[in-house]
Amino acid sequence: MFEGKGTDWLKVFTDIGARKQGPVWKLASGMYSDIEYDMWRVYERGKLYSRACRDLLQKASIGRLSPAIWFVGLERDGIALALELSRQTGASAGFATKRKGGAELSDFTFPSGTDVYLVVDVHSAGTTFVRTREAVEQRGGNVLDPVLAIVNRSGTDRVCLWPNTRPTGYFHDRHIVSLVETNEPGWRLEDCPPHLKNNIRRYT
Numbered sequence: 759m760f761e762g763k764g765t766d767w768l769k770v771f772t773d774i775g776a777r778k779q780g781p782v783w784k785l786a787s788g789m790y791s792d793i794e795y796d797m798w799r800v801y802e803r804g805k806l807y808s809r810a811c812r813d814l815l816q817k818a819s820i821g822r823l824s825p826a827i828w829f830v831g832l833e834r835d836g837i838a839l840a841l842e843l844s845r846q847t848g849a850s851a852g853f854a855t856k857r858k859g860g861a862e863l864s865d866f867t868f869p870s871g872t873d874v875y876l877v878v879d880v881h882s883a884g885t886t887f888v889r890t891r892e893a894v895e896q897r898g899g900n901v902l903d904p905v906l907a908i909v910n911r912s913g914t915d916r917v918c919l920w921p922n923t924r925p926t927g928y929f930h931d932r933h934i935v936s937l938v939e940t941n942e943p944g945w946r947l948e949d950c951p952p953h954l955k956n957n958i959r960r961y962t
Contacts, residue, residue: 789944870898913941
């Protein structure tokens with residue numbers, strides 16, 4: 759059903775219930791939206807998830823890699839993605855753990871200067887990428903371009919990984935390569951349309 763070149767991954771995710779619209783959810787970015795991407799619906803279909811990662815790597819022009827290169831994501835949603843991307847390329851995989859507003863690679867070590875691809879299942883505002891970048895740099899890692907996402911709902915193909923660094927500029931950005939690109943970043947609570955604000959149902 760989902761085989762073949764040029765797969766419409768947005769349609770696939772909608773068909774299996776990974777993309778859903780209804781009540782208003784609070785996203786990991788702190789924004790609110792009536793559209794949610796539930797990647798667990800993809801994880802539970804192992805072959806489909808493997809094909810999604812394969813297509814993501816092809817889109818990023820990433821082939822076989824050395825084990826000296828790492829894929830790193832943030833906690834639960836980043837673990838499966840980093841592991842599958844490493845399995846398909848021969849690279850290493852790790853994950854960061856949230857700690858007091860930041861993150862750390864408490865159980866992973868690599869030599870200073872190690873090249874690292876940051877990964878996230880769903881990208882909205884960049885908070886997850888920034889936290890993961892901080893954890894990687896604490897271990898002396900070097901963040902590569904691009905960063906990878908299954909879904910990029912931010913409406914832009916770049917993300918600033920050093921948002922508090924001056925001067926601001928494109929050299930703090932990384933390109934985003936994703937399977938699905940949409941413009942669905944959500945709203946701040948104060949900007950949420952009144953008819954949606956009343957439908958906030960749960961927090962993630």
